[in-house]
Amino acid sequence: MPTTSKVVLGVSLVLTLGTVAGVHIKQHLDRERLHESVIRDLERQARKRENLRQLEEQITLTREFETEREKRAAGAQTS
Template sequence: MSAASRVTLGMAVTVSTAIIGYVHYKQSADRLRLHDGVLRDVEQQQRRKHENTYSLQQQIDITKQLKAKEASSNSPNTPIPPPITPSQGNLQAETDTNATQTPSSQEAELQQQGVEGSEEVLQAKAEAANQDAPSPPSDNI
């Protein structure tokens, strides 16, 4: 075999080996890049899920606030059921007239009437306080 043919054979083997090595290297690099893309997609989906959950929770809270606001604005328009006994009727009338007053003026009026210790009055005070107090935000996410 001549020297020129040996050099040509050596160069062909070297070039072929280099091409095969480069192709394998490029395939592994492409696989890693594709896998990183999948990981980014999963992270993006999780982030969107958390954002959607947060938005949904805000919408639920806003809906609760609006319903409470509508209920409080519509409460004077609701009909009062007829009283069963005269004392319950008087208590209902007192709570309706006291609903627009501040709690301190309600207490002063009740002290003037001398019925401060009765259970119905305490219940009416608690109901009035519950209507004025805002509902705590829920932490469900």
């Protein structure tokens, strides 16, 4: 087998193996990135639920405060 053929075969093998390895590495990185996105989405949903719970609690406290203030105002008017 001539030397030129061996060199061409070697270069082809190196390029092919490099391409296959590169694709596998890229797929692995893409999977990791997608997994991180799912985790961020779950964290965002948890924060949203917590914010809604705090908002509902704040609304309840505001209503209680308004009711108490109205009672005090009504009591002050009757005195």
